[in-house]
Amino acid sequence: MDYLHWFDLMGIAVFAISGTLAAWRKQMDGFGVLVLxxxxxxxxxxxxxxxxxxxxxxxxxxxxxxxxFSAALLTILLLRKRLTIPNNTLQFFDAIGLAFFVIMGTQKxxxxxxxxxxxxxxxTMSAVAGxxxxxxxxxxxxxxxxGELYAVTCIVGGVVYILALHAGASxxxxxxxxxxxxxxxxxxxxxxxxxxxxxGKHQADLGEx
Amino acid sequence: MDYLHWFDLMGIAVFAISGTLAAWRKQMDGFGVLVLxxxxxxxxxxxxxxxxxxxxxxxxxxxxxxxxFSAALLTILLLRKRLTIPNNTLQFFDAIGLAFFVIMGTQKxxxxxxxxxxxxxxxTMSAVAGxxxxxxxxxxxxxxxxGELYAVTCIVGGVVYILALHAGASxxxxxxxxxxxxxxxxxxxxxxxxxxxxxGKHQADLGEx
Amino acid sequence: MDYLHWFDLMGIAVFAISGTLAAWRKQMDGFGVLVLxxxxxxxxxxxxxxxxxxxxxxxxxxxxxxxxFSAALLTILLLRKRLTIPNNTLQFFDAIGLAFFVIMGTQKxxxxxxxxxxxxxxxTMSAVAGxxxxxxxxxxxxxxxxGELYAVTCIVGGVVYILALHAGASxxxxxxxxxxxxxxxxxxxxxxxxxxxxxGKHQADLGEx
Numbered sequence: 162m163d164y165l166h167w168f169d170l171m172g173i174a175v176f177a178i179s180g181t182l183a184a185w186r187k188q189m190d191g192f193g194v195l196v197l198x199x200x201x202x203x204x205x206x207x208x209x210x211x212x213x214x215x216x217x218x219x220x221x222x223x224x225x226x227x228x229x230f231s232a233a234l235l236t237i238l239l240l241r242k243r244l245t246i247p248n249n250t251l252q253f254f255d256a257i258g259l260a261f262f263v264i265m266g267t268q269k270x271x272x273x274x275x276x277x278x279x280x281x282x283x284x285t286m287s288a289v290a291g292x293x294x295x296x297x298x299x300x301x302x303x304x305x306x307x308g309e310l311y312a313v314t315c316i317v318g319g320v321v322y323i324l325a326l327h328a329g330a331s332x333x334x335x336x337x338x339x340x341x342x343x344x345x346x347x348x349x350x351x352x353x354x355x356x357x358x359x360x361g362k363h364q365a366d367l368g369e370x
Numbered sequence: 371m372d373y374l375h376w377f378d379l380m381g382i383a384v385f386a387i388s389g390t391l392a393a394w395r396k397q398m399d400g401f402g403v404l405v406l407x408x409x410x411x412x413x414x415x416x417x418x419x420x421x422x423x424x425x426x427x428x429x430x431x432x433x434x435x436x437x438x439f440s441a442a443l444l445t446i447l448l449l450r451k452r453l454t455i456p457n458n459t460l461q462f463f464d465a466i467g468l469a470f471f472v473i474m475g476t477q478k479x480x481x482x483x484x485x486x487x488x489x490x491x492x493x494t495m496s497a498v499a500g501x502x503x504x505x506x507x508x509x510x511x512x513x514x515x516x517g518e519l520y521a522v523t524c525i526v527g528g529v530v531y532i533l534a535l536h537a538g539a540s541x542x543x544x545x546x547x548x549x550x551x552x553x554x555x556x557x558x559x560x561x562x563x564x565x566x567x568x569x570g571k572h573q574a575d576l577g578e579x
Numbered sequence: 580m581d582y583l584h585w586f587d588l589m590g591i592a593v594f595a596i597s598g599t600l601a602a603w604r605k606q607m608d609g610f611g612v613l614v615l616x617x618x619x620x621x622x623x624x625x626x627x628x629x630x631x632x633x634x635x636x637x638x639x640x641x642x643x644x645x646x647x648f649s650a651a652l653l654t655i656l657l658l659r660k661r662l663t664i665p666n667n668t669l670q671f672f673d674a675i676g677l678a679f680f681v682i683m684g685t686q687k688x689x690x691x692x693x694x695x696x697x698x699x700x701x702x703t704m705s706a707v708a709g710x711x712x713x714x715x716x717x718x719x720x721x722x723x724x725x726g727e728l729y730a731v732t733c734i735v736g737g738v739v740y741i742l743a744l745h746a747g748a749s750x751x752x753x754x755x756x757x758x759x760x761x762x763x764x765x766x767x768x769x770x771x772x773x774x775x776x777x778x779g780k781h782q783a784d785l786g787e788x
Contacts, residue, residue, distance in 0.1 A: 184724070190777045192731060193724030196711075207630065212416065212426055217630055223696050278432050293405075293507070298711070300720050302509050306393070306402030313401060359399045421625065421635055487641050502614075502716070511718050515602070515611030522610060568608045 166224070169265070172258025173225055174232040176202040178251060180295050181236040187299050197295055198233040199226070204291030209266055209283050213273055249351075256347040259311075260318060260340035262288040267319045267339075268332070281319035288315045308359040310350030318343025375433070378474070381467025382434055383441040385411040387455060388464065389504050390445040396508050406504055407442040408435070413500035418475055418492050422482055458560075465556040469549035471497040472524045473531050476548075477541070480532075490528035497524045517568040519559030527552025584642070587683070590676025591643055592650040594620040596669060598713050599654040605717050615713055616651040617644070622709030627684055627701050631691055667769075674765040678758035680706040681733045682740050685757075686750070689741075699737035706733045726777040728768030736761025 180201030184194040203219055210217040219225040239245060266287030270280035289312050293303040305312050322339030330338065349355060389410030393403040412428055419426040428434040448454060475496030479489035498521050502512040514521050531548030539547065558564060598619030602612040621637055628635040637643040657663060685702030693701065707730050711721040723730050740757030748756065767773060 187720060187724075188777055189720075189724040190726040190775045192775065193721070196724065211420055211629055212429070214423070214425065214632070216632065220630070220693055220697060223694050226696055226700075275429060276432050278435055279429060282435075297506060297715060298721060298724075300509065300718065302396060302398075303402070303507060306396075306398040306405065306507075308399040357399050357401065359397055420629055421638070423632070423634065484638055485641050487644055488638060491644075506715060509718065511605060511607075512611070512716060515605075515607040515614065515716075517608040521614075566608045566610065568606055 165261075165265075168257070168261045170224060170228040171254065172261045173202045174228045175251065175254040175258045176291055177229040177232040178236050178246060179255065179292065181233045182240075183295050183299050185237070185240055194233055194237065195230065197298060198229050200298065201291045201295040202229050202232075204294040205262065205287045205289060206266070206291075208290045209269070209287045212286075213270060213275075213283065215269075215273065252351050253348070256344050256351070259288050259315060259347060260343040263315045263318045263343055264322050264336050264339045267322055268336075271323075271326075277323045281316060281323065284319040284322075285312060285315040288312075308356045310346070310355045310357060313357055314343050314347040314350060317346055374470075374474075377466070377470045379433060379437040380463065381470050382411045383437045384460065384463040384467045385500055386438040386441040387445050387460060388501065390442045391449075392504050392508050394446070394449055403442055403446065404439065406507060407438050409507065410500045410504040411438050411441075413503040414471065414496045414498060415475070415500070417499045418478070418496045421495075422479060422484075422492065424478075424482065461560050462557070465553050465560075468497050468520075468524060468556060469527060469552040472527045472552055473545050473548045476528045476531055477545075480535075486532045490525060490532065493528040493531075494521060494524040497521075517565045519555070519564045519566060522566055523552050523556040523559060526555055583679075583683075586675070586679045588642060588646040589672065590679045591620045592646045593669065593672040593676045594709055595647040595650040596654050596664060597673065597710065599651045600658075601713050601717050603655070603658055612651055612655065613648065615716060616647050618716065619709045619713040620647050620650075622712040623680065623705045623707060624684070624709070626708045627687070627705045630704075631688060631693075631701065633687075633691065670769050671766070674762050674769075677706050677729075677733060677765060678736060678761040681736045681761055682754050682757045685737045685740055686754075689744075695741045699734060699741065702737040702740075703730060703733040706730075726774045728764070728773045728775060731775055732761050732765040732768060735764055 177198040180197035180199070181194050183201070184197040187193070189197065203217075203225060207217050207219075236246070263284040265284075267280045267284030269287075270283035271277075275283065289305050292305060296303040296305075318339045321342040322335050325335035325338045326332070386407040389406040389408070390403050392410070393406040396402070398406065412426075412434060416426050416428075445455070472493040474493075476489045476493030478496075479492035480486075484492065498514050501514060505512040505514075527548045530551040531544050534544035534547045535541070595616040598615035598617070599612050601619070602615040605611075607615065621635075621643060625635050625637070654664070681702040683702075684705030685698045688698035688701035689695075707723050710723060714721040714723075736757045739760040740753050743753035743756045744750070
């Protein structure tokens with residue numbers, strides 16, 4: 162299904178932009194920009210494919226890197242012109258990419274015969290692990306652990322997708338349901354700044370094994 | 371051998387508790403807790419299996435995640451009640467988990483025909499890499515590099531196991547010897563605060579290639 | 580070609596020295612030294628092999644670890660005697676190791692039928708990813724993102740190698756051309772402190788998706 166590949170590349174490009182902005186904020190060089198853009202865009206999918214022991218998705222398909230490098234270059238050009246991509250525009254497309262990555266990643270795991278639990282984890286990992294590696298390379302604690310309703314929307318989308326399949330929906334319908342619920346929940350989270358509980362506020366002094 | 375799986379799950383649960391405590395200390399959200407608990411518990415084994423190119427141990431076995439999520443949930447509930455798991459209790463079970471992970475990891479590598487050296491490294495990696503990833507995600511320098519007699523006990527356990535095999539001991543006897551030596555050395559290290567030399571104290575200003 | 584393995588081990592040893600110096604600077608213990616020396620030396624190649632889904636190069640060859648541990652031990656002994664390896668000596672051998680890793684990594688990817696783009700990336704990754712993991716474990720932002728002409732020399736070397744192959748040069752000639760261009764560009768970068776643009780100097784306050 163060719164249009165799926167275009168959704169994929171759009172998500173890749175948006176993630177690459179977020180990696181480029183992180184590298185820019187940390188005043189990295191051109192190589193740092195390319196690495197952070199690539200890692201953010203394909204880090205999660207690579208980790209998923211390595212763990213599932215299937216060929217990594219980009220190994221024989223340069224279109225991923227064309228999307229990543231174009232997005233990074235465009236972003237740098239805009240930034241150097243003191244312009245930037247509006248944050249809400251980015252979040253809107255990021256939510257589309259998120260919806261796409263999660264459902265595709267979940268489906269890929271199910272195709273390989275994993276349990277539903279592992280499939281949802283793989284789908285979520287495809288979507289959030291790249292950003293986690295980006296943050297680690299920037300020496301930040303992963304943004305995704307900070308209470309924003311981001312990863313949870315991935316889990317919800319994956320669960321909806323699998324429930325729909327079990328309810329007998331066609332793969333296509335289940336995909337639409339999963340992506341729509343993920344996408345709308347994510348937009349709602351952005352609009353009303355929904356968060357999930359952050360722990361440890363009053364007990365940051367506990368021992369550890 | 372079914373009881374082995376129970377040892378495994380016990381180690382997994384203890385490592386998950388240590389990941390949960392780290393996430394709590396860093397005031398992460400519920401997703402951060404799940405990721406840190408999982409990464410600490412199965413990160414080392416996953417890395418080992420990916421490098422040995424065998425299916426990751428949890429891909430078709432949900433019992434690992436049931437153990438991890440229960441341990442994380444229990445820990446959060448205790449912490450919210452201002453209770454905590456006594457540190458020495460945790461260290462005791464951590465030592466059991468350590469002994470189990472190291473010997474099992476070493477055996478798994480030997481089964482795949484690696485050299486003894488690589489087998490001991492794989493066994494040690496199974497046991498310590500998860501905690502290293504946990505610390506990196508928490509933006510800490512890995513605890514295991516800080517002079518405590520932790521990783522060294524893993525190496526000793528693995529070496530004792532392999533020496534016992536070469537001395538003609540049965541796998542079971544060798545396991546018992548390896549686990550016991552690792553476990554007792556670790557307890558001794560905790561009791562008498564044994565450490566290994568920490569370098570660089572007076573020369574933290576050297577150049578690098 | 581046996582002499583190739585000696586080049587390989589020389590590069591491994593130099594990278595292990597750089598890992599040892601980093602661990603020393605961060606005042607890590609003996610285990611930290613071994614882990615950082617190993618990760619710096621074989622981290623990039625391991626990542627490359629895992630992504631290409633071929634057996635990791637060191638899994639059945641102890642000579643890598645003999646080189647790593649000897650280099651780490653020697654370095655520690657020198658440091659404890661208040662001696663150190665002259666920085667320009669290290670950089671000279673580091674440049675040789677770099678040239679070797681990049682061309683060998685690129686060739687390995689080409690042998691597996693990847694595109695030229697992916698092959699150059701794999702070659703560069705073999706050479707720089709180990710140092711990136713070293714820096715992450717030391718809680719530093721990877722040095723390779725900081726504007727020094729390091730990773731770029733790897734990309735240039737890989738591109739020259741592939742262009743030479745396409746121009747009909749023999750593998751050996753292409754290797755010599757790729758390695759020489761990489762090596763001389765790297766030495767020039769060190770001598771005249773060539774850098775690549777660092778971004779974000781004036782806009783460190785931008786939003787992100």
